[in-house]
Amino acid sequence: MHGNGATSSYERFAEEVHRLAGERRAVVLAHNYELPWIQDVADHVGDSLALSRIAARSDAEVIVFCGVHFMAETAKILSPDKTVLLPVLEAGCSLAETVTAEDVRAYRAEHPGAFVVSYVNTSAAVKAESDLCCTSANAVEVVASLPEDAEILFLPDFFLGEHVARESGRHLDLWMGECHVHAAIEPRSLVEKVKANPKATLFIHPECGCTSTALHLLDRGELPAERTRVLSTGAMVEAARELGGGSALVATETGILHQLERANPEGHFTAVNPGAVCRYMKMTTPERLLQALTDLVHPIEVEEGIRRRAERAVQAMIAIGSPSAAGE
Ligand code: 13P
Numbered sequence: 589m590h591g592n593g594a595t596s597s598y599e600r601f602a603e604e605v606h607r608l609a610g611e612r613r614a615v616v617l618a619h620n621y622e623l624p625w626i627q628d629v630a631d632h633v634g635d636s637l638a639l640s641r642i643a644a645r646s647d648a649e650v651i652v653f654c655g656v657h658f659m660a661e662t663a664k665i666l667s668p669d670k671t672v673l674l675p676v677l678e679a680g681c682s683l684a685e686t687v688t689a690e691d692v693r694a695y696r697a698e699h700p701g702a703f704v705v706s707y708v709n710t711s712a713a714v715k716a717e718s719d720l721c722c723t724s725a726n727a728v729e730v731v732a733s734l735p736e737d738a739e740i741l742f743l744p745d746f747f748l749g750e751h752v753a754r755e756s757g758r759h760l761d762l763w764m765g766e767c768h769v770h771a772a773i774e775p776r777s778l779v780e781k782v783k784a785n786p787k788a789t790l791f792i793h794p795e796c797g798c799t800s801t802a803l804h805l806l807d808r809g810e811l812p813a814e815r816t817r818v819l820s821t822g823a824m825v826e827a828a829r830e831l832g833g834g835s836a837l838v839a840t841e842t843g844i845l846h847q848l849e850r851a852n853p854e855g856h857f858t859a860v861n862p863g864a865v866c867r868y869m870k871m872t873t874p875e876r877l878l879q880a881l882t883d884l885v886h887p888i889e890v891e892e893g894i895r896r897r898a899e900r901a902v903q904a905m906i907a908i909g910s911p912s913a914a915g916e
């Protein structure tokens with residue numbers, strides 16, 4: 589998989605990671621959007637929900653989170669006694685940046701009694717102000733768990749919120765946030781790719797700018813119902829295994845293609861937008877991972893008062909829903 593010349597350098601890198609991880613009693617987690625070498629060397633690769641669950645039950649002393657800041661923070665919220673390392677502190681998230689704790693407090697002041705459901709792509713401070721957290725894998729189930737007549741603010745992703753409202757049949761107040769990478773996966777690219785590959789299955793992450801259009805086209809019978817699937821990244825990997833030698837158009841960050849190809853080497857996977865690359869996820873290079881394990885950098889801390897309040901919402905998130913379905 590790593591080619592001849594590269595094999596030895598990848599293997600040297602992997603050996604060093606495993607040696608250091610053993611010394612540090614560390615577990616290495618990687619999100620599905622990370623660079624291929626990081627995915628391949630990690631002990632566990634997965635979507636936000638799967639990685640949160642693994643972090644919560646791990647007995648390692650150190651969790652090295654190859655992902656972005658809110659993910660490492662979530663691991664720290666769940667495991668305050670462990671050292672949680674984020675190899676690159678600048679690895680942030682444009683979506684998480686769209687809402688602050690103050691925004692949530694202001695909403696609550698205007699809507700007393702409303703429930704606030706926060707997508708996991710938020711800061712610990714926002715989670716602390718929320719009733720429940722969710723990921724793309726269990727957002728529909730989380731909303732469906734609330735009382736029928738509840739007033740609900742869903743934040744911060746507008747596209748995911750629209751999808752959840754549709755699937756759960758609930759009215760949701762939607763925060764107008766978006767991820768710059770997924771928002772750029774537009775309806776036009778999806779329609780063009782479908783025309784060029786009419787037999788392909790569609791894997792659509794619900795954060796995408798094309799999600800509502802796809803569902804609209806589905807309603808009008810212009811997309812194949814049996815082959816159009818709105819999925820978390822983890823659920824895409826499971827769906828890839830069932831594809832055999834077929835092909836899929838993939839609407840999400842392109843790092844996922846590596847996991848899909850690993851899960852099903854016979855399948856053909858094409859990005860709907862090949863430019864959909866999250867620069868934050870690519871900041872964790874092999875060098876930065878080695879540095880993190882060598883120097884134990886960068887430990888993530890969450891102030892205890894915030895952590896405790898955030899933990900309630902996050903524990904509810906990891907308890908609700910199937911391991912990886914995204915509202916199917
Ligand atoms: P999932 O891994 O939960 O599908 O989320 C994708 C994402 O955008 C994470 O930043």
Ligand code: SF4
Pocket residue numbers: 656680681682683684709767768769770841866867868869
């Ligand atoms: Fe955030 Fe978007 Fe990157 Fe995911 S892909 S980490 S939502 S900026």
